[in-house]
Amino acid sequence: xxxxxxxxxxxxFTQLIARRVRELKVHSEILPWDVSLGEIESRKPCGIxxxxxxxxxxxxxAPSVPxxxxxxxxxxxxxxxxxQLITRMRGGRVTSGKAREYGRTEISVSGKSPLFEGIPSFxxxxxxxxxxxEELAPGFTPLAETSGGVPAAMxxxxxGIWGLQFHPEVVHTRFGTEILSNFLFRVCSCSPDWDLxxxxxxxxxxxxxxxxEERVICxxxxxxxxxxxxxxxxxxxxxxxxxxxxxxxxxxLNEAEEVLEQYKKLNLRVHYVDASEQFLSALSGxxxxxxxxxxxxETFIRVFEKAAAxxxxxxxxxxxxxxxxxxxxxxxxxxxxxxxxxxxxxGLPEDMKLNLLEPLRDLFKxxxxxxxxxLGLPEEILSRQPFPGPGLAVRCLGEIxxxxxxxxxxxxWIFREEIAAWENYPEIWQAFxxxxxxxxxxxxxxxxxxxxxxxLRAVESHDGMTADWVRVPYDILDRTAxxxxxxxxxxxxxxxxxxSKPPSTIEWE
Ligand code: XMP
Numbered sequence: 001x002x003x004x005x006x007x008x009x010x011x012x013f014t015q016l017i018a019r020r021v022r023e024l025k026v027h028s029e030i031l032p033w034d035v036s037l038g039e040i041e042s043r044k045p046c047g048i049x050x051x052x053x054x055x056x057x058x059x060x061x062a063p064s065v066p067x068x069x070x071x072x073x074x075x076x077x078x079x080x081x082x083x084q085l086i087t088r089m090r091g092g093r094v095t096s097g098k099a100r101e102y103g104r105t106e107i108s109v110s111g112k113s114p115l116f117e118g119i120p121s122f123x124x125x126x127x128x129x130x131x132x133x134e135e136l137a138p139g140f141t142p143l144a145e146t147s148g149g150v151p152a153a154m155x156x157x158x159x160g161i162w163g164l165q166f167h168p169e170v171v172h173t174r175f176g177t178e179i180l181s182n183f184l185f186r187v188c189s190c191s192p193d194w195d196l197x198x199x200x201x202x203x204x205x206x207x208x209x210x211x212x213e214e215r216v217i218c219x220x221x222x223x224x225x226x227x228x229x230x231x232x233x234x235x236x237x238x239x240x241x242x243x244x245x246x247x248x249x250x251x252x253l254n255e256a257e258e259v260l261e262q263y264k265k266l267n268l269r270v271h272y273v274d275a276s277e278q279f280l281s282a283l284s285g286x287x288x289x290x291x292x293x294x295x296x297x298e299t300f301i302r303v304f305e306k307a308a309a310x311x312x313x314x315x316x317x318x319x320x321x322x323x324x325x326x327x328x329x330x331x332x333x334x335x336x337x338x339x340x341x342x343x344x345x346x347g348l349p350e351d352m353k354l355n356l357l358e359p360l361r362d363l364f365k366x367x368x369x370x371x372x373x374x375l376g377l378p379e380e381i382l383s384r385q386p387f388p389g390p391g392l393a394v395r396c397l398g399e400i401x402x403x404x405x406x407x408x409x410x411x412x413w414i415f416r417e418e419i420a421a422w423e424n425y426p427e428i429w430q431a432f433x434x435x436x437x438x439x440x441x442x443x444x445x446x447x448x449x450x451x452x453x454x455x456l457r458a459v460e461s462h463d464g465m466t467a468d469w470v471r472v473p474y475d476i477l478d479r480t481a482x483x484x485x486x487x488x489x490x491x492x493x494x495x496x497x498x499x500s501k502p503p504s505t506i507e508w509e
Pocket of ligand 1: 386387388389390430464465501504505506507508509
């Protein structure tokens, strides 16, 4: 299988490059910029892409790539920062400042190159750079320039090195996919042989080989990743897979029953662990969001450990870890500040003495969904909106009591029921209700009420990192608000959250 190595210099778009390459049916993997040349060679790349990055090539600790990269006999493409880095490393000149370009701009292509084969000579691209190339390195010819006269593309065809100042991976760049496709197929002569159907077959074999005659346990959350991982593993080793579904008492209305029913149809052996009381008593009296998250994470570990102990002959723990998780934990976010402590089913103790089985660790989320489809998982599971590990605890602001959870469940159910009927519902990332620990005065019949407030939150997002609030039609909001006040004791007012992320986060805690 042909492989493209992407060296990550810190751009927010690096993962997007990897996905675009895979969409063109060529396997791609991301490595940190400071990886050794030997490591790169061991991946047998048929092409190398150096990503963009937030720094300036002249910064003291700016990312760089091994010098020997250009002598491997493998084509290299530098994108944005990557093009500037190449220029500097090969003896050209990069200057800071004056020609900043962010966002849309137009470029004109002058030179003839396989990179621009079949592409018009004038089109719109997406730029994001403060530095620019003052003088190309010896051996390079310009292929395109921006309307501001800045080099937008270059090549040294003899040495097999190309550069693009703009981002071909973002949708705002017209013909971006065509340019990447030209790099893969005309420059690198890759074969479009990355096929998820083949991947499923070879991963099934690999799971069989790895696990041998041993047993595997896994924690199912009802979400896409753990479900696809479990079905794939069951396909490989049949009934030697035992799944645990932990009810932490923080699930939505009827959720445990529905999820268990769905798993039954998938022929998975699922053991239901009702730990609601344990979670709720650990959370009793706690109002601080971070403490709630910590308690839930720790309790989950204890519950899972105890339940897993009854499968003494298990040798493996299956987890639905995805490629972005590996990249993030491997070499990104070193200086990132903790906004929220995320606790997923994955946060299990290291001393469990089980081998880790992570069959999805090479896949992106959209590839996991497609794999799920290939494996015959029902659309209800594949298109489920994300639901946070700490569940309703982070939507029930203030103290968590069984009564307040019940109130929230009912309000949340009504909102989701009303909005699910909307034609734009499939495009919504998440829609849910939040219960606020704020009492307001109302009037019902002829009586005064003094009850809590429900807030409605519906957002659209691609990855949960940024989000915008959804403009839900007034009549849906109106019906929802009236129903909540009429049908849910304990709520007499409904508010709508109209903030994006940033500055807010999607969940309220
Ligand atoms: P925030 O609230 O940080 O959420 O904007 C971004 C996305 O992550 C989900 N989320 C979580 N998912 N464990 C999870 O598995 C967690 O602890 C957690 N906290 C937030 C949230 O629902 C949204 O989709």
